[in-house]
Amino acid sequence: MALDVLHILDELESYVRTSDAPTAAKAITECRVSLEKLISKMDNLELGFDKIAERSRGFYINSHFMAGHGLP
DSSP states (O other), X not given: OHHHHHHHHHHHHHHHHHTTOHHXXXXXXXXXXXXXXXXXXXXXXXXXXXXXXXXXXXXHHHHHHHTTOOOO
């Protein structure tokens, strides 16, 4: 979905280049910068969730072993 929005922003930027609309150009640039920041934050969240999942799995395996059950 974010790629669709970026594609739309590309098209809008192309249109703005052919017209005299500095306010629109500024708004498009601000929108792109904000969207890219959000995408970056979402990527970092995904990495954080992956790390939490790995730690949780490691904790589960270790506690399972300590309880004498062997491998899950």
